[in-house]
Amino acid sequence: MQTEHAPVALIGSGAVATSLGHALRHAGYPVGAVISASFNSARELAIRLEARVASAAFSDLPAGLKAVFVCVPDSAIAEVDRALASRDLDWPGCLVAHTSGAVAASALSAVKSKGAETLSFHPIQSFPSNGGSSFSVKPLKGVYIGLEGEDRAIEAGAAFANAIDSIPVRIPTDLKHRYHLAAAVASNLLVAVVAMANEILAPDENRLDAGAEMFLPLIEGTIENLKTKSPERALTGPIVRGDVRTVSKHLEVLHSELPHLLPAYTSLSAEAVRAAVRGGHISSEIAGDILDVLLYAIADAKQ
Numbered sequence: 001m002q003t004e005h006a007p008v009a010l011i012g013s014g015a016v017a018t019s020l021g022h023a024l025r026h027a028g029y030p031v032g033a034v035i036s037a038s039f040n041s042a043r044e045l046a047i048r049l050e051a052r053v054a055s056a057a058f059s060d061l062p063a064g065l066k067a068v069f070v071c072v073p074d075s076a077i078a079e080v081d082r083a084l085a086s087r088d089l090d091w092p093g094c095l096v097a098h099t100s101g102a103v104a105a106s107a108l109s110a111v112k113s114k115g116a117e118t119l120s121f122h123p124i125q126s127f128p129s130n131g132g133s134s135f136s137v138k139p140l141k142g143v144y145i146g147l148e149g150e151d152r153a154i155e156a157g158a159a160f161a162n163a164i165d166s167i168p169v170r171i172p173t174d175l176k177h178r179y180h181l182a183a184a185v186a187s188n189l190l191v192a193v194v195a196m197a198n199e200i201l202a203p204d205e206n207r208l209d210a211g212a213e214m215f216l217p218l219i220e221g222t223i224e225n226l227k228t229k230s231p232e233r234a235l236t237g238p239i240v241r242g243d244v245r246t247v248s249k250h251l252e253v254l255h256s257e258l259p260h261l262l263p264a265y266t267s268l269s270a271e272a273v274r275a276a277v278r279g280g281h282i283s284s285e286i287a288g289d290i291l292d293v294l295l296y297a298i299a300d301a302k303q
Contacts (some may be wrong), residue, residue, distance in 0.1 A: 006066035007032030010051075011080055011295060013041040015127035016099050017071035019138040021049045023164040024069075032062050058083040062268070063090060068161065069121065070098040070108070077107045085110035095156045097121035097149075102180040105149035106172055119149035119157045120176070123166070126187050141165040146183075148176055194219070200254075232279030239272045239278075240288040244293055250296040262301050266294045 008029050010017045013036035021031050038052035046054030053060055061084075070080050077098050084096060086212075092115035096108055101122040108118035124144040145161040147154050148171040159169035171179045189289075196216055223233040240248035247269065254262045273290050276282045282290075290296035 003079050005029045006064065007062070008067045008069065009033040009035065009053075009061060009065050010045070010049075010069050010071060011035050011084075012071035013038065013045040014071060015135040015138070016123065018045060018048075018135040019125075019127065019140060020069055020071060020099065020123070020164075021045065021051075022137045023140045023166075026051050027163040027270075029066070029160075029163070032065060033060065036063060046076070058087055061087055061089065062303055063072050065089070065094055067095040067097065067156070068116075070096065072098075074100050081108045081110045084108075084116075085114050091116040093117075095119060095153060095160075095161075097153075097157060099123065101146060101183055102177070104176050105153065106173075117150070117153040117156055119147060119153040120171070121157050121160070122146040122148075122171075124183055142167065143194070144169050146171045148173055148179075196264060200258060200261065203280075230279070230296060232275045232281075233271060235275050235279060235281065237272070238283040239269060239290060240276050242282045242290070244289050247290055251293065255297060255301060259301055262297060268297050269294055 005028050008024055009032050010021050013034055017034070017036075023035070025031055029050040031046070031049040033055070034042045034046040034049065035053075035055055035058060036045070036085050037056060039056040042056060043054040045051075053062055055061075068084065070077060070084075070277075072080055077100060084264070088295060091111060094116050095118075096111050096116045098105075098108060099118040099121055100107075101120075101124070103120065105118045105120045108116070112118045122145065123140055124146055125138060125140065127138055141164070143166050145157070145166045145168050147157045147161070147168050149157070154170055158168035201214075222236075223232065238250075250265065251262070254265055268293060273282075273287050273294075277284060277287050
């Protein structure tokens with residue numbers, strides 16, 4: 001562990017708080033307190049992080065904190081903000097950051113009025129629950145941290161991101177909604193696409209020995225390509241080859257066997273066509289041919 005800095009506090013004890021708390025502690029920031037609506041989960045995480053305070057009461061928040069990280073659901077941020085502002089602590093010079101990707105730093109207006117620097121500090125990573133009271137630690141090394149707020153808060157947040165070996169990236173406030181939308185598309189809708197692929201492959205799960213796991217090497221290979229190439233250059237498959245016949249066959253299968261998936265397939269394929277044109281894989285004429293086939297399939301399905 002590195003040289004210790006002034007202590008930080010965690011509000012919340014779920015998956016994000018667990019991973020962030022471990023990363024901060026490893027970087028030399030002792031966790032002075034874990035405050036959570038559930039005392040048992042606060043105590044459990046505090047034990048793991050060797051925090052001195054575990055409580056369900058904001059009145060137990062200690063003085064002398066360098067930062068407070070609010071790792072709670074979006075709907076609870078305003079309530080936590082008011083609770084923090086009610087504490088008579090040395091807020092000037094203290095960073096208060098919530099970890100929401102969708103909510104702006106301005107949601108922490110009450111504690112900001114007390115002199116705190118406020119920030120949205122959003123790890124661009126998925127944090128699924130393991131279904132129990134204890135959460136596994138998700139490494140944050142190399143993970144981008146979306147920072148939104150005023151200049152001084154951004155500077156402080158970047159220092160924390162660098163300390164935990166993450167990559168700080170500033171998100172302009174007026175782009176915050178588009179930033180979170182993009183993250184949701186990249187993560188949540190990817191899972192939906194894999195679920196869609198699994199349904200296409202095995203509507204009757206008893207007919208195949210493998211399910212979605214058989215696609216994991218394919219997905220991992222695609223992700224490896226994306227590490228060194230733009231999405232337009234990493235794109236593969238029949239659309240990149242201008243293979244109208246194969247796309248038409250896909251549409252026939254969906255129309256006859258899985259018509260409820262036609263809208264998703266055609267929409268995603270249309271976006272793949274646009275990417276293929278941008279990447280220089282296919283001409284505008286071939287792109288038009290594929291789009292015509294997609295539009296005809298949708299129109300035919302509505303009849």
